[in-house]
Amino acid sequence: MISEKISQIKKFYYKHKRLPSYAEMLKIFGLSSKKSIYDIVYKLIDVGLLKKEGKKLAPTTKFFSLPVLGLVKAGFPILADETRDYLSLDDYLIEDPQSSFLLRVSGDSLVEVGIFEGDYVVINKTKTAYPGDIVLAEIDGEWTLKILRKDQQGSPYLQPANPRYPPLYPKLKLDIFGIVKAVIRKLRN
Amino acid sequence: MISEKISQIKKFYYKHKRLPSYAEMLKIFGLSSKKSIYDIVYKLIDVGLLKKEGKKLAPTTKFFSLPVLGLVKAGFPILADETRDYLSLDDYLIEDPQSSFLLRVSGDSLVEVGIFEGDYVVINKTKTAYPGDIVLAEIDGEWTLKILRKDQQGSPYLQPANPRYPPLYPKLKLDIFGIVKAVIRKLRN
DNA sequence: TAGTATAGTAAACATTTGTTCACTTTGTCA
DNA sequence: TGACAAAGTGAACAAATGTTTACTATACTA
Structure with missing residues (x-):
């Protein structure tokens, strides 16, 4: 399941303030081939959570962001993937x-x-x-x-x-x- | 001046969501030897803005944090290095x-x-x-x-x-x- | 002005990185 | 049951990484 991996990478990031390397992801995911990691990474890039700059991997804004919901009077504020609105607090609050x-x-x-x-x-x-x-x-x-x-x-x-x-x-x-x-x-x- | 370099690295980080590599710092600082970068990096580690985990470089909490001042009735809220209180908003606001x-x-x-x-x-x-x-x-x-x-x-x-x-x-x-x-x-x- | 610490250069290095290849295992469902 | 896609393996690779060494330029101070 890809969303588990996302959680694990986020946990790593929040703890270490950086993304794990391929070698570290091998441990985190319990895999043994770098190719597996390679595939996962590119899946995460497709999903829009990570991005590549040259060879360097970096999280996107979406990676840090919380979903933003609007309170619709009748009916629950839309939760899951329907919402395309995300907000990173640090970015939002502190421009400079x-x-x-x-x-x-x-x-x-x-x-x-x-x-x-x-x-x-x-x-x-x-x-x-x-x-x-x-x-x-x-x-x-x-x-x-x-x-x-x-x-x-x-x-x-x-x-x-x-x-x-x-x-x-x-x-x-x-x-x-x-x-x-x-x-x-x-x-x- | 070291504080300029700090600013430049922070700017890079806020733009790219990751630390620059040595090669990228060479460009940023306009230097030509990796040893110079190496020295600067270890200066920043001493200052407590960066840290090393194995070979991996990562920012510390202090790197992200804003200084927190208290409003003293008479006299300006202490600004510079006297204050040891820093706060990272993302960390502070969102525990989970x-x-x-x-x-x-x-x-x-x-x-x-x-x-x-x-x-x-x-x-x-x-x-x-x-x-x-x-x-x-x-x-x-x-x-x-x-x-x-x-x-x-x-x-x-x-x-x-x-x-x-x-x-x-x-x-x-x-x-x-x-x-x-x-x-x-x-x-x- | 000479002496010395500080900052920078250039080259060489072992490691680690991300990437690619060919192959195997696992699970799904028709 | 068999076929096929999805997920994982393991080895090989060039390129980039951080580190070390020895040497040079710059600037400060006594």
Whole structure:
């Protein structure tokens, strides 16, 4: 069964962060001829999980991706092979790994936009910020995560997303360090 | 400068989903002797970004990870090498890729727990659900995403996280298909 | 300015790689 | 039962891999 082999290769990949070589696949699958591996590999290429660049074997995006289902009101969200939508989280969330980092959120000043204490936000430090963006900013010497706004005069200020907190107008200076690209929350261990 | 080489290797990895071979690194770095590559590779192993298993080269978890910063009230969130906290999103969010999938959220029945229309949720279909978990369930033939609760008699029902919607008590049957392990929201392209 | 560590070169190497060939075993179903 | 496709074997192969050696250029520092 080919799907077993896929699972085994994925397990290997998640453990070793690389694909197994032919020799290693021999062990994994309990086979003894490299030709068998060769055949399996090309089956996996046909299926679209692996690809070749010259002689080098590499996983495709599909290899890493989870199936994405839509919630149809009546009837189960389509599961099996019918779905052609796959998403790799790392790819989806972090376009520019070199200039991104994660920030653990403290405080409840952004609850209304669905950002809670303990959530992680992906911050990108290169992109330009526009009004409406959630930004990591230094306002009068203090670092904070808020919504960027502009008043009638076009001067920027910071707005919480929680009725209990007032907007923050900079007395001296307001520096935008990066903008929030994504929000990540883990619910259960 | 070693950090440039790190960037270049990371770029290659994010593009090809595999590490470059020595021959490919020669091109990338503009060098002409494999010994130079050999030295660089072992420098990267020392730094903890790569590792060797036998002869095989593989990236470490650190290779994929983003630095995690904490927001200190006064003073900038520590950036550089002081921080030893790194997080790989794929690893963090999806413990069990084989039995997980993504679901695109439709509707606003969970806004109070910070799950909005258009968000992605990671669903794990093997874990047992407990009251308080957000679950993907089939209630009387309809699929939905709600909070699992139990009434005084211990019978399960589904509760939205939005005051505008009432709790759902199953007339015929309530099947839990999976539980929400994580919430993912992308804010900007 | 001389001395020394660092970074790079070039060639040679044993291994391991992926690939191909001809052949055998296994299982299916008509 | 027999025929045929699918799956596996084992050996042979060129090409590419990572490693080692000895030597040279570059840059730093005392």
